[in-house]
Amino acid sequence: MSESCNSRHFSWLMKSCLPNPSDAKSLVPIHHPSTVANPSATAATIASLPDDLLLECLSRIPSSSIPSLAAVCRRWTRLLLSPYFLHLRRGLGLLRHSLFAISAVDSGIFAADLQFQPEIVTWRVNLAVSSSSVCADGSQGSLSHARAAAIGPRVYVVSRNAVLRYDSWMGTLTLRSPMLFPRKKFAIAVISGKIYVAGGGGGSEVTAAVEEYDPEKNRWEVVTQAARKRYGCIGAAVDGVFYVIGGLKIGNETSRASAAHVYASSMDLFDVKSRQWLRSRSVPGGGCVVAACAAVGHVYVLSSHAVELSFWRFDGRRGGGGAFGEWKRLKSPPLPAQVRLDGTVRFSCVGVEDKVAVVQVVGCIDDLLRRSGRSERGLRESLVLLYDTVDGEWRRAADLPEMITRAACACVEW
Template sequence: MDATTAAVSKRLPGLKKKSSSRSGLRNLVQGCWSYRSPVEKKPDPQPNLPQFSISALPDDVLLDCLARMPRAALQTAMMVCQKWRSILKSTEFYEMRKQNGRVENLLFVFGGAGTGFLSAVYCKSSGSWRAGLLCSGRSIAENDWLSGYHNENHALLHAQPAVIKHRIFILGANPCRFSKSVGIECTIVYDAWTKTLRRGAPMHCPRKKFACCVIADRIFVAGGANRNDSGRDAITDSEMYIPELDAWKPIASMPRKRYGGLGAAVNGVFYVIGGLKFSSTLWSSMQPYIYVASMDAFDTNLNCWQKTKVLPMDGCVIACTVVGRAIYMLTSHAVELSFWKYDTWDESFTRVKPPPIPSPLRIDNCLKFSCVTMGSDVYIIQVGGSIDDLLRRSGRNGRGYKEGLVLIYDTCTLEWSRGPDLPYVKNGATCTVVQC
């Protein structure tokens, strides 16, 4: 800067030094294009939608949703809330599952083994058995009344099952007399959905070897013998159980005594078939009892017993089941088995093709069969005893071997087939089918 310029600058303090051309261009560009930070575009506001939960659904819609759950999830669903629990325990829920095809037939076999209740479950769709304990050790610890049954080898030896929807009522189980529990005589209720046991009201008469059936969600029992009576005399007493009240009430007594009779229900009629009649000459006769070759029928609508029907077959009826309007009966004739069909509409008996068991048989005294229905098929399950002739034919020796035969009779094709053998269940006694 020369002297002249310096002097001018002193006189004119607003005068600045002239910038170079490059700086001027930069200033020009900056003046034209100023940096602006990007502005985030806000999304358009959404309309306020109401928030719904599954519990806010109408009851009929909620019922339909819950009815479509798999059976394995029902136990957990019952613990969600009180409303769900009440829905899942309702009759409407069970009927909705049936309409949706969510129920299937499961064959249960119960047996006591001294160390706990053993059970075996057969699923028709898979064609296989699954065995295990009916209740866990924790259940025993939490329920003192179970210990009397849990520790008894023959707790279910004379028990009878009755099924109402997905619940199995085990009647006449024999508790351990040495148990510390007081008043443990009861009806054992098993829920096939939740896999839990609970205690129900005991029968007025603690009986064994009695007949039972279910009609319109009511359990009917008749006959047998009083377990507390050392004389083991057959009785005619009959009772009815009301599940929602957990109470038994007496009904009209049978016209004759029956010990070991079998029960079946068709169209509101309770049939009591066969059985034994103990003789009054117990000590003077080598044959202290005789078979009762007849059956009595109790009409639940008329609340009375009808005329006795004579059975045409000889020997004793050892198992029976119902398919439609017909009662199928398995009978023993000392050295062979026969199979009969009784049509309740025209009251006719027909002898049908016997089960494929070779005869003559030397049947062990402990041999026991049970008959159940799955769909249109009759299942005959050997739940106890031994068949010596079958052991010899298969190359095995010895007595007392439990075969566990499962024979299936198709009532449509009238043919027999062999099912998978029953897993080992000691003292298997209670056998029934549940739709769950």
């Protein structure tokens, strides 16, 4: 990709800036002293605009054209991936969100996104890489328990020994620096354009290190030590706070039922800016947290109670409204009767847009049916339920595509 713009790639954009021959008003000459003294000043193109003005122009482009713009030149790609571009589109009401899922199977790496439009909710498979094309650490299987975090249109798939960056505009995968501490079943969240991970580990060792990843520098560093070592925990972020939720204590305390319960139904709060841990909070209901996400200033928590699920909302807004820390129980997700709450089913929550919290239900239904001796047609391995945070109602969305199994999920902005 060239550093400078190539006119062939954006001639259509330039044409929109040229006078319309059929419009008489656009052909009226404008006499200005500067143009008379310097005729070459009228030959300026969009490529000569400073970055801030060029961003103002690019931010108004329809969403469907953005992937093409990213292929024009390195400068345009850099501007489109900047936080200011997303800020401008958000202010114009043009920023779009989609649920992104990526999984690694024997045949390769597959990804799909679910876009929400009026009356239309469909999955689109937009990546299929053969197992021989991408080899992160010598094994595709290392991504089977990966976590995903998105920064704008880029999705970072973080596994125990490798990190892959997927560009949802260009459809490309890039290998990035791995975490300093190899870990699995950890918490992950994005705050101010950086990725934070905590908890998890390998074997019987759980690390207390909380790591921060800077995508611009492609570098991980330890920013603090966790208040408690959690394995199998879940991450979320609201208002600059990294929430490390649920999980188990691996060590001497695991033999004590009370200690295990405290870890499974509580969350630790890390203030990223002050680098301080806030007071830990308990999740009401006494269940085991199985999924969590952040949306519209709240943390949504899904808890399992062996035979049923409960759904909770924690107010994470710290703007002085006085509601910070309040819990509210919400309507539980309506799971199909075939789905049982056991080890064959796992859940994932993702916040999408400012009004919808998305709960993705991922399970090994085939294993469940084989163990129970049942055989039912039409029972899919994975289903998706959507919760509207405005009207408080659930509805079922399109099931995950068949090739997407045990997916890592995130919300992509574009």
